[in-house]
Amino acid sequence: AVVAMNLWPPTGVDVKDAAQVASFVASLPDSARLALMLGPVLGAFVGAGVGARLAAPSQQAFVASLLGALVAANTANDWLRVGHPRWMLVTGVVLGLLAALLAMLLVRKAWPAPGK
Secondary structure, three states: OHHHHHHOOOOOOOOOOHHHHHHHHHHOOHHHHHHHHHHHHHHHHHHHHHHHHHOOHHHHHHHHHHHHHHHHHHHHHHHHHHOOOHHHHHHHHHHHHHHHHHHHHHHHHHOOOOOO
16 A cells, blocks of 8 residues: 555545545545455455464465455455455455465475374
């Protein structure tokens, strides 16, 4: 969000006024939406990767899934409140969950459980 707000600043928008924020969000180009999507996807990837690395091998899938689901739920909640289009919500949630899964698989491959 920080990168997107620096590249596409909400000049003249009172961020406490929901109508002004919704109007600003509706006017954003798709490139801004894609840049905004990177934050939760990277957050899910890094969070799930670190969580899976710290978890016991038998708990890695659970920890990574939980962290991915929390990031996805937060993303959906935030973006619904702001008024982003549905395609962005669905894409952000799905990509966040896939990023968490990928992180867990990479951790398992880089640090296999003893005896594997």
